[in-house]
Amino acid sequence: MSVTPRDNAAFEAGIKLGALYHQFVGTPVSMSTVESLERAIAASIGVQPYVRSITVHIDRKMIEDSLSSFGYTELKGPMLKVDGVIRYDRYETHVGIQYKDGYPLMFIKDIREV
Amino acid sequence: MSVTPRDNAAFEAGIKLGALYHQFVGTPVSMSTVESLERAIAASIGVQPYVRSITVHIDRKMIEDSLSSFGYTELKGPMLKVDGVIRYDRYETHVGIQYKDGYPLMFIKDIREV
Amino acid sequence: MSVTPRDNAAFEAGIKLGALYHQFVGTPVSMSTVESLERAIAASIGVQPYVRSITVHIDRKMIEDSLSSFGYTELKGPMLKVDGVIRYDRYETHVGIQYKDGYPLMFIKDIREV
Amino acid sequence: MSVTPRDNAAFEAGIKLGALYHQFVGTPVSMSTVESLERAIAASIGVQPYVRSITVHIDRKMIEDSLSSFGYTELKGPMLKVDGVIRYDRYETHVGIQYKDGYPLMFIKDIREV
Numbered sequence: 001m002s003v004t005p006r007d008n009a010a011f012e013a014g015i016k017l018g019a020l021y022h023q024f025v026g027t028p029v030s031m032s033t034v035e036s037l038e039r040a041i042a043a044s045i046g047v048q049p050y051v052r053s054i055t056v057h058i059d060r061k062m063i064e065d066s067l068s069s070f071g072y073t074e075l076k077g078p079m080l081k082v083d084g085v086i087r088y089d090r091y092e093t094h095v096g097i098q099y100k101d102g103y104p105l106m107f108i109k110d111i112r113e114v
Numbered sequence: 115m116s117v118t119p120r121d122n123a124a125f126e127a128g129i130k131l132g133a134l135y136h137q138f139v140g141t142p143v144s145m146s147t148v149e150s151l152e153r154a155i156a157a158s159i160g161v162q163p164y165v166r167s168i169t170v171h172i173d174r175k176m177i178e179d180s181l182s183s184f185g186y187t188e189l190k191g192p193m194l195k196v197d198g199v200i201r202y203d204r205y206e207t208h209v210g211i212q213y214k215d216g217y218p219l220m221f222i223k224d225i226r227e228v
Numbered sequence: 229m230s231v232t233p234r235d236n237a238a239f240e241a242g243i244k245l246g247a248l249y250h251q252f253v254g255t256p257v258s259m260s261t262v263e264s265l266e267r268a269i270a271a272s273i274g275v276q277p278y279v280r281s282i283t284v285h286i287d288r289k290m291i292e293d294s295l296s297s298f299g300y301t302e303l304k305g306p307m308l309k310v311d312g313v314i315r316y317d318r319y320e321t322h323v324g325i326q327y328k329d330g331y332p333l334m335f336i337k338d339i340r341e342v
Numbered sequence: 343m344s345v346t347p348r349d350n351a352a353f354e355a356g357i358k359l360g361a362l363y364h365q366f367v368g369t370p371v372s373m374s375t376v377e378s379l380e381r382a383i384a385a386s387i388g389v390q391p392y393v394r395s396i397t398v399h400i401d402r403k404m405i406e407d408s409l410s411s412f413g414y415t416e417l418k419g420p421m422l423k424v425d426g427v428i429r430y431d432r433y434e435t436h437v438g439i440q441y442k443d444g445y446p447l448m449f450i451k452d453i454r455e456v
Binding site: 230231234235236238239240241242243244245246247248249250251321323334336337338339 | 344345348349350352353354355356357358359360361362363364365435437448450451452453
Binding site for chain 3: 041
């Protein structure tokens with residue numbers, strides 16, 4: 001079976017999550033800049049092809065717990081909670097990044113024909 | 115229809131390409147270090163889950179053409195040619211990154227049940 | 229001569245510019261998200277130790293000229309114009325990143341005892 | 343006092359450490375690829391201007407302790423031990439990155455006129 005629109009909908013969703021994670025993990029962040037960073041990450045991924053929506057939440061509690069004596073830390077994978085909808089042709093892939101069992105997991109929640 | 119192994123095979127392949135691109139673009143590189151960088155990129159992506167094979171080629175001509183007076187440049191998207199096989203359950207996704215029409219494209223070449 | 233506060237003022241300024249450049253180059257950006265990205269970069273570097281001020285300007289003309297058919301591009305080094313003041317002990321290092329002769333240059337404009 | 347060669351020697355050393363850290367933190371790594379990654383990081387930073395030598399050591403114990411069930415982890419700041427010599431004009435800056443008190447610290451060990 002050749003490559004289908006549904007395959008590409010899943011593939012494009014994966015690209016966006018891999019890009020988001022590896023572009024932004026390591027970014028310096030503090031309690032006062034976390035909101036600006038969330039918005040910039042969502043805006044940045046949102047300009048890429050096929051992205052219908054993307055929301056980014058960074059865990060404030062984890063930031064607080066890892067603040068250095070200088071009052072800042074770096075964005076780490078486990079701090080990220082992401083929900084996104086990527087549409088390719090007639091297929092919408094609903095995906096997420098979420099911390100589970102010690103690791104940030106990327107997963108497909110649903111693929112819908114629309 | 116719920117999420118299938120084939121969907122996940124395509125999704126996981128996308129994650130790897132997005133990660134590769136955004137982790138390594140910007141890395142300083144010269145003609146004498148390009149081979150070491152190719153190997154390290156392939157090794158790094160190769161340790162991730164579901165990766166069966168990955169080859170990375172960086173265009174020497176483009177490096178030469180963009181060398182600064184200091185004799186180095188940075189890895190740019192168009193320099194990358196990547197071929198990878200990601201296997202999830204019984205599905206092998208064959209993917210690539212290649213420069214075309216002025217842009218580095220990521221695409222699925224094939225998905226096979228094995 | 230042992231390491232002086234002035235040495236550390238210059239060193240810390242270098243760290244911030246190297247970090248900024250390699251953290252954010254490659255970030256997807258479009259004409260509608262460029263402002264959000266400028267703010268997030270400045271906020272992110274601004275939380276690091278010793279940073280007194282930082283302004284980030286991304287060249288709109290260069291973004292427009294490199295937009296793909298999907299209406300976005302990636303942040304590239306030459307698009308960046310940065311001005312920063314890093315203070316260590318009694319020394320203020322005024323630094324910048326600016327495009328010149330085909331390359332993004334990082335340089336010290338001035339070091340002042342304050 | 344205007345900017346001196348010694349100032350630039352310290353500044354250039356800072357640029358290299360900031361670049362190294364933010365380019366490579368987040369890279370997937372396992373026990374079998376750690377050596378390749380060390381070499382590639384050193385090679386990559388070594389091509390930049392003014393770098394006389396650079397050695398990169400990644401802590402194997404920390405990698406082992408943070409392996410996921412998939413047998414890999416990501417390069418984290420605390421895993422890095424770096425020693426570098428940056429020469430600008432007649433000044434050699436000896437710098438390092440080392441884990442201390444819970445954080446990866448970047449510091450000047452010595453600046454020598456040579």
